[in-house]
Amino acid sequence: MTLVWTLLKGNTFKFLTAILLSALSAGAGVAVIAMISRVSSADVITGQDVALLFVLIFLLFGLSFFSQAMLTSLGHHVVYRLRLHLSQRVLKTSVERIDQLGQPAILAALTKDVTSISQAFNSLPFVVYGAAVLLCCYGYLLQLSLPFFLCTLVMTILAVVIARQLMSASRQLKREVRENDDQLYDRYSGLLLGRNELKLSRQRRSSFFSNSLKPIVSKALGLEVKADRYTVLNGSWVNTSILLLIASIILIHSLFGVGTKEQLTTFALTILYLRSPLAGMIGSLPSLILGSVAYAKVQQLALHEGTDAVGELPEPETCWQSLQMKNVTYQYPSESGEPGFGVGPIDFELQQGELVFWVGGNGSGKSTCARLVTGLYTPHTGKIVFAGQEIDEGNRDWFLSHFSVVFADFYLFKQLINESGERPDSALVEHYLNALSLEQKVTVSDGELSTTKLSQGQRKRLALLLAYLENRSIILLDEWAADQDPAFRKVFYTELLPELKARGKTVIAITHDDHYFYMADKIYRIDQGHIMVDDETAHDYPSHLQNHTADEKEDVTC
Numbered sequence: 378m379t380l381v382w383t384l385l386k387g388n389t390f391k392f393l394t395a396i397l398l399s400a401l402s403a404g405a406g407v408a409v410i411a412m413i414s415r416v417s418s419a420d421v422i423t424g425q426d427v428a429l430l431f432v433l434i435f436l437l438f439g440l441s442f443f444s445q446a447m448l449t450s451l452g453h454h455v456v457y458r459l460r461l462h463l464s465q466r467v468l469k470t471s472v473e474r475i476d477q478l479g480q481p482a483i484l485a486a487l488t489k490d491v492t493s494i495s496q497a498f499n500s501l502p503f504v505v506y507g508a509a510v511l512l513c514c515y516g517y518l519l520q521l522s523l524p525f526f527l528c529t530l531v532m533t534i535l536a537v538v539i540a541r542q543l544m545s546a547s548r549q550l551k552r553e554v555r556e557n558d559d560q561l562y563d564r565y566s567g568l569l570l571g572r573n574e575l576k577l578s579r580q581r582r583s584s585f586f587s588n589s590l591k592p593i594v595s596k597a598l599g600l601e602v603k604a605d606r607y608t609v610l611n612g613s614w615v616n617t618s619i620l621l622l623i624a625s626i627i628l629i630h631s632l633f634g635v636g637t638k639e640q641l642t643t644f645a646l647t648i649l650y651l652r653s654p655l656a657g658m659i660g661s662l663p664s665l666i667l668g669s670v671a672y673a674k675v676q677q678l679a680l681h682e683g684t685d686a687v688g689e690l691p692e693p694e695t696c697w698q699s700l701q702m703k704n705v706t707y708q709y710p711s712e713s714g715e716p717g718f719g720v721g722p723i724d725f726e727l728q729q730g731e732l733v734f735w736v737g738g739n740g741s742g743k744s745t746c747a748r749l750v751t752g753l754y755t756p757h758t759g760k761i762v763f764a765g766q767e768i769d770e771g772n773r774d775w776f777l778s779h780f781s782v783v784f785a786d787f788y789l790f791k792q793l794i795n796e797s798g799e800r801p802d803s804a805l806v807e808h809y810l811n812a813l814s815l816e817q818k819v820t821v822s823d824g825e826l827s828t829t830k831l832s833q834g835q836r837k838r839l840a841l842l843l844a845y846l847e848n849r850s851i852i853l854l855d856e857w858a859a860d861q862d863p864a865f866r867k868v869f870y871t872e873l874l875p876e877l878k879a880r881g882k883t884v885i886a887i888t889h890d891d892h893y894f895y896m897a898d899k900i901y902r903i904d905q906g907h908i909m910v911d912d913e914t915a916h917d918y919p920s921h922l923q924n925h926t927a928d929e930k931e932d933v934t935c
């Protein structure tokens with residue numbers, strides 16, 4: 378029920394109207410039965426009775442069509458909103474949380490859970506209609522015969538108690554199926570992302586299939602078969618209990634002479650009429666159970682509650698002087714009992730217009746520090762001060778808006794935008810495509826790149842193009858040059874970086890290219906999560922090469 382109310386927020390009036398129409402349609406159904414029963418037991422059938430019967434039948438048709446169409450359309454609108462709402466929440470959720478959850482879990486929520494919730498909603502008309510018919514029939518039965526009604530009530534309670542037990546067993550299993558689905562999505566990711574490795578090695582393929590994928594799929598099979606067994610048992614039980622009810626009524630009529638023959642016939646007719654909406658209701662139970670399990674799973678992700686994914690931000694600071702990390706620490710959560718990697722305490726200061734290099738061994742914490750300095754990760758202790766302001770949740774999005782970043786695992790969007798989020802000037806795009814030696818490979822039309830299916834090195838150049846066009850104050854490049862050929866690597870260090878600096882940009886470049894360390898204003902070494910100025914490396918270079926570009930700074934913004 379929580380699922381229904383949460384998703385119906387803002388549409389309660391429409392939903393209640395649809396329920397009212399369902400109730401009226403159920404009432405019309407019962408009136409048709411009562412009419413048939415009256416006409417068939419009457420001595421003389423008048424033309425008026427027949428006309429009324431036809432009117433009631435058409436009324437039943439109209440009401441059931443409108444009520445179900447309304448509920449179905451409401452269901453589709455709810456799913457539409459749910460899709461947008463969830464995507465907005467993902468957009469608002471911190472990178473840290475998304476990294477913690479992992480892509481497969483979020484993809485499973487956006488695809489499988491949304492589908493399950495939509496199916497639950499689409500089955501809602503059957504449930505509402507079934508419940509309305511049930512109530513109307515019970516009302517009719519009550520006024521038909523009290524003893525028969527009491528017998529019905531006892532049987533109903535018994536049926537419901539047993540059905541509840543079966544449903545909760547099925548629900549528990551569906552929950553386990555859903556937990557298993559996260560692992561299944563993880564294996565599917567491996568299947569696609571590891572396509573090269575899997576294709577190349579028969580042993581890897583066989584091991585992945587038999588030891589990694591198949592056990593998860595088999596587990597899902599076992600759980601689903603078991604869960605559906607309970608669901609099918611439940612459906613059969615409810616169907617049987619209806620027939621048992623009719624048999625019980627016949628029994629008490631024959632043993633104790635309760636009720637008349639006509640009452641017995643009408644009773645049986647009403648109960649049999651009830652069977653099909655009830656079957657629809659029971660048939661919808663699995664989707665409802667799946668829907669609520671999926672909803673609980675989405676809630677468990679603890680995505681950001683805010684949905685204002687594209688809210689307004691104050692203008693970025695053009696003259697910010699310095700960015701400081703003061704005593705910053707960060708610790709990854711522990712995994713399989715092992716404590717997570719920790720960085721810090723970090724004290725780091727970046728002056729506007731500087732070109733600094735971060736160097737360090739694999740796994741020393743460079744990318745983690747990059748996520749901290751850009752505000753993508755929130756420090757666990759310590760603080761970041763930018764343009765004199767301490768960064769907190771209130772100004773984090775504003776702080777983030779000062780950075781363009783190309784991480785090692787960057788995503789290349791085809792759509793080009795400038796600093797205002799609009800289509801960039803085509804002459805400028807052309808200029809950068811030339812500078813990046815991509816003019817022969819990629820064209821831009823309607824603000825979109827003609828292709829992103831390029832080599833890794835070329836894709837990285839396009840990622841840099843996107844960063845150029847954003848025209849932000851600070852550019853952070855995580856081992857950008859690692860995929861470039863030696864000639865373009867030289868262009869990058871000796872031309873592109875100095876040009877950025879000359880335009881007043883502040884650049885942090887994470888690099889292992891010691892050939893070009895002399896290009897940096899400052900070099901910082903990151904080791905075991907600690908950052909320090911690397912005087913030794915800096916002194917390895919002739920003084921005329923150090924701070925090579927300091928004098929080249931021209932038209933800076935501040």
Ligand SMILES: Nc1ncnc2c1ncn2[C@@H]1O[C@H](COP(=O)(O)OP(=O)(O)OP(=O)(O)O)[C@@H](O)[C@H]1O
Nearest residue numbers: 476709710718737738739740741742743744745746
């Ligand atoms: N998403 C994550 N969850 C948990 N731990 C992580 C995660 N990412 C990194 N780590 C841990 O942090 C350590 C440092 O990772 P990081 O990516 O910051 O290193 P790096 O210096 O950028 O390495 P490289 O030069 O290889 O890119 C890793 O050795 C790992 O233990």
